[in-house]
Amino acid sequence: MGGREPTTGRRGSPAALQDPMIVGTMILVLALVGIVISYRANQGLPFVPSYEVRAAVPDAAELTVNGSEVRVGGARVGVVTGVEAMPPRGRTPAYAIVTMALETREERLPVDTRVTVRPRSILGAKYVDLRRGHARSGVPPGGLLPLSDARPVVELDEAFDVFDDATSRRVRSVVTDLGDGLAGRGADVNATLAAARRATAPLERVARAAVVPAAPLRRLVGGVASATAALAPAAPLLPGLLAAGGRTLGAVDAAAPATAQTLDALAPTEDALRVALTRARPVLADAAAIARGLRTATPLLRPVLARGRDALVAGTPVLRRVPSLADGFGRALDALRAAARDPAAAGSLRLLTATVRAVGGILSAWLPAQRHCNLMGVSFGNTTSALIGGGPDATELNGTIIVGEAGQDHPSAHVAERLHVNPVPHENDAECEAGNEPFAKGLAIGNPPGLQNGPVERTAPPPGVLERGRAAGFVP
Structure with missing residues (x-):
């Protein structure tokens, strides 16, 4: 009989692969080999x-x-x-x-x-x-x-072991605050990095100019060293300056909303300032030309100042004759007394008496402020210290930080919520309020409550002034 030979028993026949048991066994073996190779990788x-x-x-x-x-x-x-x-x-x-x-x-x-x-x-x-x-x-x-x-x-962990517990807590707090400050500001950080990248080229040019042998870098370092040595005698004043700075920063922190508004207003202010400076450039050029023209006159200032000094030296003997002038002034007062006895001068004398009483009232109020608070000495001392470049007590560093609030530069029917003003501070035997007012949040108008018995600077004439005054006859 004719017919096909069965293919199931032929070696290598595809029919053998159709057996589910053989296929499953091959897949299981391959999976085990893969697992072993992955584990041994x-x-x-x-x-x-x-x-x-x-x-x-x-x-x-x-x-x-x-x-x-x-x-x-x-x-x-x-x-x-x-x-x-x-x-x-x-x-x-x-x-x-x-x-x-x-x-x-x-x-x-x-x-x-x-x-x-x-x-x-x-x-x-x-x-x-x-x-x-x-x-x-x-x-x-x-x-x-x-x-x-x-x-x-x-x-x-070994690096952080060098810090004690308090320092570790502060480092943790700084890292936490830094994370809070950078949270949600990825775009701003990217913009900052992009701006810093643009600044690298100018910085590279500056660095190359600084390393040139002809660059005055050595003189700059020497000048910084000299400035540091000059600040060394003022080291005892630095703790007080830092303490005052702490109070100032506390006030600035309390005024954070107004500070934020001020910073927001800086951008348009900067644009307006740039426009103003651009328009003022011709004026500045003219001022520079005038200054160059006046440069030729500067050599003439020295003889003029020398003549002024000679005039002061020559005027000192003249001032010694002031006592004799006082005698003539006494005779003038005698004549004034005679005129006062004149019935026609009664009205004028009454007005003069009222004036003297008013001046006496002013002096009676001024005397405690001057005696207890050294009002005139501190005021004139700070003014002259700021004008001539400072003194050993660094009083020229005294100042006032004004934190503006948006909208205060226009008329308003309402008082600002954070306005602070003390138009008439108390200056008497009980307190010296000017400059010692405590910072208070919110609105503060007028004198603060309580007595402000803060420190008062005591002034004295510079060395040699009293001797020169006695020599000139002004000081007994």
Whole structure:
């Protein structure tokens, strides 16, 4: 009989692959092989030759066997296959020997290769960093890199251990506040980095100009050193200045909303200022031309000042004759008394008496302020100190910070909520209120409550002034 021969029993026939048992078994075997290869990947692929090297390190730093990587220049070249602790010997403290399985392309590693155990992430993972040396001889398979070629690494937790608890809390607070300040401001940070990138080219030009031998950098450093030496005698005044600055910053912090509005108004103010300066450039050019024209007259100022000095020297003897003038003034007063007895002068004398009484009332109010608060001495001292460049007490640093609020430069029917003004401060035997008012939040108009018994600066004539006054006859 004719017919086809059965194909199920033929070797290599596709019909054999249609058996579900055979197909499932093949898939299961392939899956197991993949799982084994994936599991063994950290230890190196199976059946792949490796180059084994050992290294002595001061601290294994929690390296894991068959889990920690070995890197050269940041590229993975092997894994750690063993960690062995070594006891101390003599002056050598305890250390560890790390066994590494490297790729064969790293064979004959130079004997002066540096070994460092570095953190892989902040979560605690570590890896071995190899920095190839320049020696011609290499480490044989199974060879050991000595402990002298290992470099210790300070861990992040060890670095923070140098701070005490209070400092650690403050660092944590600074990091938290910095994170809050940068949260949601990624676009602003990107814009800042872009602007900083544009500033690198000018900074590079400035740096190149600074390193030129002809640049006056040495004189600049010397000038800074001289300025620092000049500030050294004023060191005792710095604590008081810093304390006053702290109070000022506290006031600025309390006025944060007004400060924010002021900062928001700075941008249009800057634009207006730029326009004004652009328009004022011709005027400034004319002023510069006038100054250059006056430069020729500056040599004439010295003889003029010398003549003024000679005039003062010549006028001093004349002032000594003032007592004789006083005698004539006395005779004039006698004549005035005679005129006062005249009935026709009664009305004028009554007005003069009222004037004297008014002046007496003013002086009676002024005398306690001057005696207790040194009102005139401090006022004139600060004014002259600011005009002539300062004195040893640094009173020219006294000032007032005015924090504006949007809308206050226009007429309004309502008083600003944060307005502070004290038009008539109390200056008497009980208190010296001017300059010692405490900062108060919100609206504060008039005298603050309570007595403001703050410090009062005591002034004295400069050395030699009294002697010159006595020589001139002005001081008894």
